[in-house]
Amino acid sequence: MSPGGRRGPRVTARLRLTLSYVAFLLVAALVMSVCVWAVMRFVPNYPLTAANPKDLDMPIASRREILAAVVRACGIATAVLLVVGSVGGWWLAGRVLTPLQDLNAAARAAAEGDLSRRVGLRGARRDEFTDLADTFDAMLDRLERDLHAQRRFAANASHELRTPLAVLRALLDVARDDPQGTDLPVLLDRMDETTRRAGDLVAALLDLAALDHGALARRPVALDVIVEDALEDLRPEARERGVQVTARVDPATVPGDATLLARVVDNLLRNAVRHNLPAGGRVAVTLTGGDRVRLRVENDGALLDADRLAVALEPFARQVQAVVPGCGTSRGRSGPATSNGLGLPLTERIVTAHEGVLTLEPRPAGGVRATVTLEGTPDVPVGVR
Incomplete structure (x- = not known):
């Protein structure tokens, strides 16, 4: 990252893979050219004659001409490899990275709140990408189940906590409307029972939360x-x-x-x-x-x-x-x-x-x-x- 926390220019993985393919082909072409040139160094440095007397009238290439022809051929081959490597490497990189694009799309959807989308590479050939996709899909399955369970639990918990509060308010309203006719011991007993139930419910909720987030000593x-x-x-x-x-x-x-x-x-x-x-x-x-x-x-x-x-x-x-x-x-x-x-x-x-x-x-x-x-x-x- 550059100073100030800003990232540099974005370079895609597909472009990096393509450049890697092209660089590998160029290095291979240069090594092969050097090897051919080194072998051609052993061409004799004296005038060459045809082995067949009938071919004496044909022009005989000199060592310098042969080396020049080899250099030109290696240059043309290198240029062809550069073009083929660029086009083929871009195509191959796109095919290789397609599962990652699907994985990125599913992750972006999950980040936006949609946990129903899956990568779905189960029918593809088994490799590292399919393993990663299956693991990611399994994680989304569990997150979706846990999220739905959490929402149900929160809704039920809020309903259960609202009930004792409503009972307490009703008891207080009755006592406020008729303070003389209220049996105070009975009222206190009912309020104590209601608050005890609410306290037990809160304690159980806290215990469940502690089990979800705390490490268990064994x-x-x-x-x-x-x-x-x-x-x-x-x-x-x-x-x-x-x-x-x-x-x-x-x-x-x-x-x-x-x-x-x-x-x-x-x-x-x-x-x-x-x-x-x-x-x-x-x-x-x-x-x-x-x-x-x-x-x-x-x-x-x-x-x-x-x-x-x-x-x-x-x-x-x-x-x-x-x-x-x-x-x-x-x-x-x-x-x-x-x-x-x-x-x-x-x-x-x-x-x-x-x-x-x-x-x-x-x-x-x-x-x-x-x-x-x-x-x-x-x-x-x-x-x-």
Whole structure:
């Protein structure tokens, strides 16, 4: 760049490639001419005669004339190569750079906000340009999906945040219109509940944002200890709700963040109890260790199909999440099971941040089977736990 931050004159890649082709041809022509001239130096420097006596009357070229003819021929050949190299090099450079022009057009459209355009070189011959185009198209696919998901999430979040604010305003308007007839303790309880729900929603939104932008510290974590602690905390609420909890927990160590993994386990277990049958429900917890650690939580509940269950990973999808383990918040051990529609999306994001997979399957008898699969570290000594 020139002084002051300004770029110099624009020279296209096509022109640079053409000049490179021409320069290469000229260098090759000059080298060949020098070689021919050097060979012609060995032409004898004495008068030449014809080998056939019948040709004695024909003029015989001298060494100087032969060298001059060679120089002229090399000059003409070099000029022809210069013209052919310029035209052919420009054409070849245009063909080579066509994928880059398509890539540039798609990038310019994306920069202007149109993420639907693709380079589309999948049917072309495989080379570095097609690999770059496929990578760019895959990036645009992911950006478009993320952008649409972000817009949906922002719209849903704004709607969810508007609801408690509207409730608070309505409560205040009622109290202002009839201050004498307002039951102050009931009003305060309802305002406290509404602000608590709004605070839980904001906290969940902040947690999701932190997972999207923060680096995850990965240390060996004894997942079996976390599961056992969560089960111990859960049993009083399970007895209160009449839910039977059975567990089979094997030693399992995974790399990750202990606090976030504890939140995953707590969400899955606690909500498996809360979103269960009204009476006589069951929750089965299984943890297996090894190279692939699997935590499985099954609960009783309503019958669901796989298509409807897939929507449960979408934020604020309460109609489905109300019967899926891990969809609500878990603020208190015995408090009401309130849901802000972000429990399962937050759980899924935590699992994904740990390079794991969360799958949901409907049980034939009703309810949901939630499985978390994580990379295990079986070689970690027991003392690390």
